[in-house]
Amino acid sequence: MSKQKRKIKLGRRVVEALDLPQETVSGRPKLTLQGRELILVENHKGIFECGESVVRLHTSCGILRVAGEGLTLLELSAERLYVTGLLCSVEYER
Amino acid sequence: MLTGIWNSVAGYVIIEIKGKGLERFLNRAVHSGIEIWCVRRTGTATVTAHVSVAGFYALRGLMHGQAVRIRILEKHGLIMRLSKLRFRKVLLYGWVVVLALLIAASRRIWFIEIEGCDTVQEAEVLALLDEMEVRVGAHRTGVPTSQLGNALMASDARIAWAGAKLYGVTLRVSLQEAEPIPEKLDEDGLQTPASVYAAKDGVITSITVYDGKAQVHVGDAVLAGEELITGILRSDEEHTLLTRARGEVLATVLYRMEATVGPTLVKPVDTGETHESTRVGLLGWELASVGFTQEEALKNAREEKLAAYAFSNCFLPITAEHVRLYAQTDEACVATEAELKEAALLAAEEAVLRSMPEDARILSKESETVLLENGAVRATVCITAEENIGEIKEIEEPYGEQD
Numbered sequence: 001m002s003k004q005k006r007k008i009k010l011g012r013r014v015v016e017a018l019d020l021p022q023e024t025v026s027g028r029p030k031l032t033l034q035g036r037e038l039i040l041v042e043n044h045k046g047i048f049e050c051g052e053s054v055v056r057l058h059t060s061c062g063i064l065r066v067a068g069e070g071l072t073l074l075e076l077s078a079e080r081l082y083v084t085g086l087l088c089s090v091e092y093e094r
Numbered sequence: 095m096l097t098g099i100w101n102s103v104a105g106y107v108i109i110e111i112k113g114k115g116l117e118r119f120l121n122r123a124v125h126s127g128i129e130i131w132c133v134r135r136t137g138t139a140t141v142t143a144h145v146s147v148a149g150f151y152a153l154r155g156l157m158h159g160q161a162v163r164i165r166i167l168e169k170h171g172l173i174m175r176l177s178k179l180r181f182r183k184v185l186l187y188g189w190v191v192v193l194a195l196l197i198a199a200s201r202r203i204w205f206i207e208i209e210g211c212d213t214v215q216e217a218e219v220l221a222l223l224d225e226m227e228v229r230v231g232a233h234r235t236g237v238p239t240s241q242l243g244n245a246l247m248a249s250d251a252r253i254a255w256a257g258a259k260l261y262g263v264t265l266r267v268s269l270q271e272a273e274p275i276p277e278k279l280d281e282d283g284l285q286t287p288a289s290v291y292a293a294k295d296g297v298i299t300s301i302t303v304y305d306g307k308a309q310v311h312v313g314d315a316v317l318a319g320e321e322l323i324t325g326i327l328r329s330d331e332e333h334t335l336l337t338r339a340r341g342e343v344l345a346t347v348l349y350r351m352e353a354t355v356g357p358t359l360v361k362p363v364d365t366g367e368t369h370e371s372t373r374v375g376l377l378g379w380e381l382a383s384v385g386f387t388q389e390e391a392l393k394n395a396r397e398e399k400l401a402a403y404a405f406s407n408c409f410l411p412i413t414a415e416h417v418r419l420y421a422q423t424d425e426a427c428v429a430t431e432a433e434l435k436e437a438a439l440l441a442a443e444e445a446v447l448r449s450m451p452e453d454a455r456i457l458s459k460e461s462e463t464v465l466l467e468n469g470a471v472r473a474t475v476c477i478t479a480e481e482n483i484g485e486i487k488e489i490e491e492p493y494g495e496q497d
Contacts, residue, residue: 046121052135073133078124 029059036087039066042080047073055083056093063093105147105171112140113162122160128152142167203232203265210269214252219267222249234260242267286488287336290323292316293485296345306339316345316483325489336489343484346457349450349477353441357469359429364396367421375413395419431471435463438473446477454481 015022023030023043032040045058050073055066071085111119116139123130128149135141145153153164179185206223208216223229226245228237239258246256246267254272258265289306298314306323310316325339373383402415429437439461450456460476 046124047117050117050120050133050135050141071135074131076120076124076130076133078127 027060029057029061029064031064031090033087033090037084038074039083039087039090040080041066041083044079044081047076047081057081059092061092065089065091065093067091101144101146101171103172105169105173106144107147107150107166107170108142108144108168109150109153110136110140110142110165110167111162112165113160114139115161116141119156119160119162122156123149123153126152126156128156147171147173200263201234203228203234203237203260203263204230205264206230207264207266208269209266210271212271214250214269214271218250219246219269222246223267225249228265234263237265239265285338287325288338288486288488289321289325290339290341290343290484291487292318292320292322292343292345292483294318294345294347294481294483296347296483298322298343298345299480300342300344302342304340304342305337306341308341310343322484338486340486341484342482344480345483346478346480347454347483349446349479350474351442351445351449352472352474353438353445354466354470354472355438355441356429356434356466356471358426359433359437360424360426361429362394362396362422363425363427365421365423369395369419369421370400370416371419372414372416375415376410395421431465434471435473438463438471439475442473442475446475450477450479451481454479 012022014020022028027043029044030042032042034040041057041059041064043059044064045060047055048058048063049056052071053067053069055071055073057064057066066083066087067089068083068085068087071083071087074082074084113119120130120133120141120143129146130143130149132144133141134143150164150166157164206220206228208219211219220229223242223246226242228242237258237260239260242258243256246258246269247253252272253269255270256267258267260266295317296315298310298312298316300312301308301310301322303323306325307327309321309324316322322343323339323341325337326334327337328335371383374381396419398418398420400416400418403413405412405414442461457478457480459478461473463471463473465471
């Protein structure tokens with residue numbers, strides 16, 4: 001078992017023991033959808049594509065695809081990202 | 095929301111980023127800590143974004159080695175608006191002058207508010223302040239507000255307490271006036287020892303002693319001449335302590351008066367002489383009269399209105415009336431019982447009111463009439479009134495308890 005995997009395992013155990021949110025340690029993306037107009041993506045790894053009808057984001061789980069109309073990156077930072085517009089679908093690409 | 099307010103103050107620009115690898119450029123900018131918001135694709139190779147002023151300059155540093163170009167589309171925020179004014183030097187100097195004037199003016203007193211003035215006039219207080227070099231336009235730092243109150247109290251005996259406080263350019267002076275000290279001196283200006291005695295018979299309803307010692311209580315019946323408040327505070331072998339007793343002693347006093355009228359009554363009687371006249375009036379005032387005589391007999395004549403005309407539709411309301419005057423003279427004549435009763439009651443009541451002081455408060459009134467054998471009517475009026483019955487009299491030697 002490599003050092004990094006050991007660290008992740010240890011981290012998971014600590015998170016479970018302390019009852020902390022999983023995404024704080026694991027770096028998994030957290031999506032919060034507010035109606036059809038706003039989606040908050042936390043723990044993203046960067047923008048893969050930024051279009052008017054599609055926004056694709058790098059995450060630790062793969063590429064997240066947000067489809068809709070008139071999409072805008074309302075707030076952009078290294079940790080989180082707001083996408084607004086008329087949302088149609090949110091999915092991970094295979 | 096706070097970020098939005100801050101950006102509108104600090105300023106931001108709307109930029110257009112054009113070129114290849116826009117996403118890569120945006121990722122680099124984000125990882126460099128540059129604030130970018132409202133990123134929107136506008137074309138195949140262009141996006142627009144909002145970025146702070148500092149972020150815009152940082153973005154230019156990231157452009158090296160990237161196939162992108164940045165162009166400012168719009169500038170927003172207070173800083174941007176103000177930066178447009180930097181070439182209008184006169185305006186800037188004007189602002190500087192205004193600011194300097196404001197600062198200079200705010201270091202002086204421009205308003206003086208005085209509260210609590212009743213007997214002491216505001217102008218007097220302002221004059222006192224002026225003597226202390228506290229006036230409109232005076233330097234704020236030169237006004238010793240802590241000492242101002244004491245100085246005002248010392249300068250006028252009517253001021254019991256005074257305080258001053260600065261509110262910006264307003265000096266607020268609060269006063270508390272002293273209660274006026276009751277005049278203690280007698281008519282001659284002397285402090286002769288005296289006691290308060292009852293001037294009339296009555297029942298005490300209230301007693302307020304200013305000086306001296308009360309000798310009676312509420313509810314006591316007192317006779318005229320009885321001592322109500324004594325001015326002898328102490329009188330023994332060692333000391334004699336005297337004062338000029340003062341106080342207000344209210345008591346209910348009964349007034350009873352009789353008046354007899356009749357059997358004849360003096361009444362105005364027509365002499366038979368008549369006179370006709372016309373008079374013109376405007377707004378209730380008599381403008382002119384035609385045919386009026388100046389004879390004494392017609393001065394108090396009975397008047398009979400024969401005709402009256404009112405021109406109320408005119409611009410000025412004019413009235414005209416035609417009257418007949420009957421000359422009258424006073425004669426003793428036989429009167430009815432009712433007339434006699436009325437006259438007797440009136441006479442008795444007038445007699446009572448004449449004997450009462452003006453400040454007396456009437457509590458109740460009773461009256462009765464009796465028809466006498468000779469045809470006259472006797473009326474009796476009883477009035478109960480409340481009044482101050484205290485009467486100050488000097489104390490005569492030897493001092494001590496009077497039997």
